[in-house]
Amino acid sequence: MTILHxxxxxxxxSWTAIKLLSEGYPVDIREIPSVIAAGDDGSRHAIVLAKSVPAKRYGIKTADTMFSARKACPNLVSFLPDFALFKFHSDRMFELLSEYSPVIERFSIDECFIDYTGCEALFGEPLCVAHEINRRIRxxxxxxxxxxxxxxxxLAKMASDFEKPDKVHTLFPDEIEKKMWPLPVDELFMCGRSSAKKLHSININTIGELAHADLEMLLGMFKSHGRMLWEYANGIDDSPVSVNDDVKEKSVGNSITTKSDLTAPEEAYPILLWLCEKTVHRMRKAGFMASVITVQFRNSDFVTYSHQMKVSGTVQTVDEVYAYAKKIFNEGWHEDPLRLVGVSLGGLVTEASEQLSFLGPAYSPAIEKPEEKIKRKEKSEALENALAQIRDKYGNDSVGHFGSFKPPKRPKIPKR
Ligand SMILES: [Mg+2]
Structure with missing residues (x-):
């Protein structure tokens, strides 16, 4: 098999820079301290989704608040995300890549996997084609x-993450030891923040150390996720490139870790309301409406599960979303003590073009299995990653405040 990522x-x-230049904007924002930030720029809660290299030099990171970003760099220039523009460029890239193979997986708004197996006779050696793709897109x-x-x-995905920008890299089995094993374990695909933390705690710090770790021990610690991490660390992955030409489902969400466990719905409702307000606010700032509402639960044993509902049509007000969230909570809660609840909104469509389903079809309204959740989460990096970081950030930020948590003014809730 030969895969290109x-x-x-x-x-x-980059996409915002191109648009600004075409409109006569005097500088290339890639060359000055600049960010793309979601939310009201004046508000402390506007969040950095992307930053230029010069902005990075000021220590600005994805998911920082604009408040801290401006403190680090007073001259920072910020722009709102234009998701219709992003979709446009994403589509053009997908069209170009489609010339090289019929088997392409659109993994996120800015990433594709191409199964190039058997295409050599038509277009040449994989490495030559990789360079050609790189040049043609530029x-x-x-x-x-x-x-x-x-x-x-x-391995294709890990390779594309090596030195950036504008580069072609390979990662074949005989290169794993030299190119992948010295990397921090945090950089392994699918090794999220919490897995990395656990691995560090048992002194597994590099991908190589994970590759040599005892599989039985990993299974004990992480269940089936442990096998996958171990296989990935060893470069093992036989999942096929799945043909899909639409950008994967994206969502916006917030969660909160509670200071003491929640044991009754009445304790959860004010928190749900608060989460709905934050989430709806963010979704509307970005110009979206939602058709799928998900409530996340994490119990005192750290077992995470979720329950979701697809609404007919779309929702975009706190009232509507809160009413659904309560219903979903009541249906989905296993009546175990909860230490975290979250609300996320998916099946997002832009207000301007509700029909144009910018972010792909909504997933089916069923209880999501944990493995599927991990897969979906990891499967849509660019936007999802940025938003997940925001989610983490909001969640973490909220921890300290929870003791004095006061639900904001209660909106009128429609009876159902
Ligand atoms: Mg990218």
Whole structure:
């Protein structure tokens, strides 16, 4: 198998820069301290979704608040995300890549996997094609990408993440030891923040150390996720590139860790309301409406589950979302003590083009299995990643405040 992974460099920032330049904006925002930030710029809660290299030098990171970003760099220029623009460039890249293979998986708004197996006779050696794709996207579409080449999805993806921007990298089995094993374990695909933390606690700090760890022990610690992490660390992945031409489902959400466990719905409702307000506010700032509402639960044993509902049509007010969230909570809660609840909104469509389902079809309204949740979460990096970080951030920020938690003014809730 030969897989290529194509990943746009600083996608949101590059795409915004192209648009601004075409409109006569005097500078390339990639060359000055600049960010793409979601939310009201004046508000402390506006969040950095993407930053330029010069902005990064001021220590500005994705998911920082604009408040702290401006403190770090008073001259910072910020722009709102234009998701219709992002979708436009994403579509053009997908069209170009479709010339090279019929088997393409659109992994997120700025990433695709291409199964190049068997295409050599038509278009040449994988490495040559990778360079050609890299050059054509730069010349024809005006932005840069990294292309990773490997024998499976995992290794292609890890390869595209090596030195950026505008680079082609390979990661074949005989290169794993030298190129992948020295990396921090946090950089392994699917090794999220909490897994990394657990691994650090048992002194597994590099991908190589994880690759050599005892599988039985990992299974004990992480269940089936442990096997996957161990296999990935060893470069093992036989999942096929799945053909799909639409951008994966995205969502916005917030969660909160409670100071003491919640044991009754009445204790959860004010928190749900508060989460709905934050989430709806963010969704509306970005110009979306939602058709899928999900409530997340984490119990005192750290077991996470969720329950969701697809609404007919779309919702965009706190009242509507809160009414659904309560219903979903009551249906989905296992009546175990909860230490975290979250609300997220998916099946997002823009207000301007409700029919244009910008972020792909909504997923089916069923209880999501934990593995599926992990998969979906990890499967849509760019936007999802940025938003997940925001979610984490809001959640974490909220921890300390929870003791004095006061629900904001209660909106009128429609009876159901
Ligand atoms: Mg990218």
């Amino acid at each position: 194509v990943d746009v460099n600083s996608a949101f920032l 010349e024809e579409l005006g932005f840069t990408v990294n292309v990773g080449v490997g024998p499976n999805r995992l």
